[in-house]
Amino acid sequence: MQVLNSRKLESLLRDWRTAAPAYSALADRIRLLILDGRVPIGTRLPAERELAHQLGVSRTTVSATFARLRDSGYLSSVRGSGSVAQLPSRDAEASDSMSADLLDFGKAAMPAAPELADAALRAAQDLPAYLGGPGYDPVGLPQLRQAIAERYNARGLPTSPGEVMVTVGAQHAIALVARVVMDRSDSALVESPSYPHAYEAIRAAGRRLVPVSVTTGDGWDDDAIQQAFARTNPALAYVMPDFQNPTGQVMATDQRRRVLAAAARHGTVVVADETMAELAIDQVDQPLPLAAYGDAVLIGSLGKTVWGGLRIGWIRAEPTLIHRLVRARFAGDLGTPILEQLIAVDLLGQYPAILARRSAQLSHGRQHLEGLLSHTFPDWDVPRVGGGLALWVGLGRPVSSQLTLAARSEGLLLAAGPQFGLDGAFERFLRLPFSYADEQTERAVRILHRAWGALSQAPAPELGYLAEVV
Template sequence: MSSISARILDLLLQDWRSSAPAYTALADRIRLLVLDGRIPVGARLPAERDLAQRLGVSRTTVSASYAGLREVGYLSSVRGSGSIARLPGRAPVPLHEPSAGFLDFSKAALPASPLLADAAVRAAQALPAYLADTGFDPIGLPRLRQAVADRYAARGLPTDAEQVMITIGAQHAIALLARVLLDRGDSALVESPSYPHAYDALRGAGARLVPVGVSSDGGWDEDALEQGLRRTSPALAYVMPDFHNPTGRVMSAELRERMLGLAALQGTTIIADETMAELGIDEPETMPPLASYGPAVSIGSLGKTVWGGVRIGWIRAEPQLIQKLVRARSAGDLGTPILEQLIAIELLGRYDDVLAGRREQLRLGRAYLERAVGEALPQWTVPHVNGGLTTWVNLGRPASSQLTLAARNEGLVLASGPRFGIDGAFERFLRLPFSYTPDETDRAVASLARAWGALSRHPLPEQNYLAAVV
């Protein structure tokens, strides 16, 4: 069982006080941390006395907060183990019952491509040819590896099938690379904000994270990127250079070359998460893969372009690293499902058609979200992005965590800004996806407006939040 110290919880709480009573405000912030996953379910919280001393409040305040969380199902007490984080036991209401359930805007994802069903039928017809084998495939079907290699070549990066490994989605690829490339205590350079599950995978491999800022208006902090590479000599750097999640920014060709050159000098392996790379909206011709500019490992998947339910991803790297990854893989899984690989082969054969349909969906969704938020919440700043699935909205004041809690009362699930940062940053920001239908977007924006109005009637005290500086 993992434990969270009073010091770590204090960092995660990050200016938790509000106009509400202290015990209520503390309980609300701990509840949000559990919902966001920053306090893992099953983790032991600090003792009441220790937390009270750390926060400078009475033990009665902490005791009342813990008691309230137990009452609503976010903590449980186990003799000898203290207070354990948990989630309420009731199952979530399915999203296809919008009048009764929650609308989940915490995910940046699209519904299945219209081409998926037909591809699945053709894949099922091809499956009998593979049934005489064991079905355990740790590296990927040769046809699929070649199809992925051909896709890289079409985008300007010559690739052999020996440079490709098929994984169970992009998250599996990130975790596997972290496990192979990192030793406990190594530094790993990351963007901030960034994809939170990448943080989780790198920390799980024992990495010390070195953040480099990315903002919607300025892009990458180039000085911080250079200093991070030079001063910490990270074992690896995880970057998302194309339609960065959550800001939507695209790294310039000049910065790509500079970053890869510095990384080579420092012995740093650059991992490029390119799951968004072909989701350009305004210009179908997107940047070449990062490895076109210098040595880099590439990660891709069908999760964002085709459907999250098709768990197919891949790693492009030099054959020596691919072989290391194959040898290490059995500690976590025994291979990628054959049927899903066959589906991927079918879809990659029509990938330009898949992307054309997605481009139109996202163009309409982006315009609809921008217009809806502009009308309902004109005080927010909604950056216009050229691709990807999300926009990184500036709320104008540090209220993301409180807004996320208030939105749940309106039936809307969000991921608060700090979910995408390290140690509680980005309270001024909220990631909003534009991959949902107009009806869902209308419902989400209406919920946001009501939640924001509720917060406005009870304004937060002005404080110097870390998220004010990006």
Template sequence: MARVNLVSARALDLMLDSWRGAGATPAYEALADRIRLLILDGRIGLGTRLPAERDLAAQLGVSRTTVTAAYAELREKNYLSSVRGSGSVARQPHGAGIPAETVASGLLDFSKASMPALPELAAAAVAAAEQLPAYFGDSGFDPVGIPVLRQAIADRYTARGLPTEPDQIMVTLGAQHAIALLARTLIARGDRALVETPSYPHAMEALKSAGARLVPVPVTTHDGWDQEALEQTIQRTSPSIGYLMPDFHNPTGQTMPAALRERTLDLAAQHGTTLIADETMAELDIDATERMLPFAAYGAAGAQAILVGSVGKTVWGGVRIGWIRADRSVIARLVRARSSGDLGTPALEQLIVAHLLGDYDAILESRRRLLTTGRDFLQAQLAEKLPEWEVPRVAGGLTTWVNLGAPVSSQLTLAARNEGLQIAAGPRFGIDGAFERFLRIPISYPEAETVRAVDALAAAWRSVGRLDLAESGWLAEIV
């Protein structure tokens, strides 16, 4: 029998942080709206069983009638289904809760930090298809990667300042596959895993799925990494692994200084911590004053640093090619563990990427120009239409981490969805409901879509932000 995921009343209470609506909004409607957002945002996974009505009511300090009415509204809108013996189970119907005109015109999705497909991709696919028959004599099951691509990736690391051999590379089905494979190979249930907060939510999910206990370290748009907290966390908890995004951190856009990289790697070596550096955006600098070496290049002898990369952010998300750069012994472990999840990476996509890496510097330069335009245009739009928001000027990457000035990110996200925009609320990137003051906005979308997104956010801010803030006393503080 398949195991049903459960969310306890206490865990749901933490995710529901500040759920009560302002003004005349009935409590059951405010509760239903917040649970709906958690489902839409992925913080409550599909198929997850919610706590019993009595348990949740006791945890929230409300009447059972309030919870019963909230669950009933969610069932009516097809966000919950009732299964005998399984209670109330989360689901996500297509188009539910969105005005009909929005469904017809299409929901603009700003929940993903991505760029349009690379214009050169079609030509690369044609060239790869012409090369493919040379591989028909093989089985096609490739757990480690074709030699030509592993060599190209190794050469790229070497050119960036980290000498690398092809047998230190494993090709994966994108960066997320690489992170999940590393997590289930290197983590034993109950191990501690250091993570940044905020951070990439799917990485945290992969770590938790492998049984890790997450140990957070703060990263902010103003100060970057809290060095004291980072040092103390490693020294006091000796985590078995740490997941970091040191270059154009998602979502804050910060880059870790060289001195802190060296210090972090040295501490990790002393305490037996293997660091995983997600470098999927490492080369997407816009106007950074210094291009950093690959993270592992800063470590002394004995430091265990594993690098994860992909072309999902630079070429196109539809090309599912990523890689892991690690010691040969780690690569051997990963090869042995991989077959339980998949049997290898498609040869055609590997050939496409090998072809593109031959001209990668020019590709990156074109992407940097696109991001420069996108960042500057988004900043101008937000300054014009939402001047009270604090918008940092990022030096690279794909996102900006906007401070709304008040803890209304989840409410704003729900209202924006009704305006035709899907965007992830700040708590999606945290642990236990943190970051209600923040919203991650991609800088990589075309200008027409950016205008539409900012207009939707401005309308949502008027309908939810200003009304609720005025009644709760926040508006005077931020305007």
């Protein structure tokens, strides 16, 4: 069982106090941490006395907090095992069958590209040619590896199929590379903020994550990157040079060179996650893929460009590393599904047209969301991004978790800023996707507006949906 000590919980809680009584504010914040996975289900929370001491509150406050969390189903207290995080059973059911009214803006994603359905029909017709074999494919169909290599060639990075391995989405690729490149004692350089499931995958493979900052104003902190390499000798550096998630930043060409030079000096494997890279909106010259400037492993995916449900990703690396990755793969899975790979080959054949439509959709979505935000929240800092799926909005106050909870009670799921950081940072930020239909975005902003207004007022009594279901 995972155990959370009081110091760690305090760092996740950050500025948890609100106008509400302390026990209620603390219960709200812990509930959000459980709901968004920062405190995983099954984690044992610190003992009441220890937590009270750490937070500088009375034991009675913590007892009342835990009692409230128990009553609403977020904690179970078993004699001998302490207080363990859980979801109320009704909430677990709700997340299984995601209520139709719920707007899930926690995901920056789009519905499937319309080409997908026909591509799937054609792929089904091609499938019989494969049914005579065993069907386990750990490296990828030759024609898909070829199509992916051609895509890199078209982007200006000469690539051969032998440098490509197909995976079950980019998430699988990140976890696999981290597992193969890192030892348990190794550190990894990561961006902060960054994509939270990459943190999880890399943390599971190594010992420590070393954050370097990326901001919407200044991009990557060059000095911090150089110092992090020198100070910690990371085995791996995980970066998103193109439309970084969540900030939307693009790393300049000279900085790409500097990062790769520093990594080469320290023997660090640089992994560039290009999941967002092909979602350009503005037709400006994008730098070449990171591996054009030096040694880097690239990770790609059709998850954001075509559909998350397709589960096709890949790794581009030198062939000896590809061999190691393929060998290591069997401990986790036995290959990428053949039918999905056939669909992917078909779609890559029409990729430029798919990307052009995505770009037009995202251009519209970006403009729509920017317009709504500037009208509704003139004080928020809304950055301009050249691509990707979301805006990393500055709220001006450290209230992202509170806002997320208030919006949730009205049926809008959001990823609070701290989900993208380590140890509770980014309470002043919120990631807002512009990838949804106009009506959904409008409804989301209306809910945000009400939730924002409610923050400054006395909290509503914890009853009904917020208290018991979510």
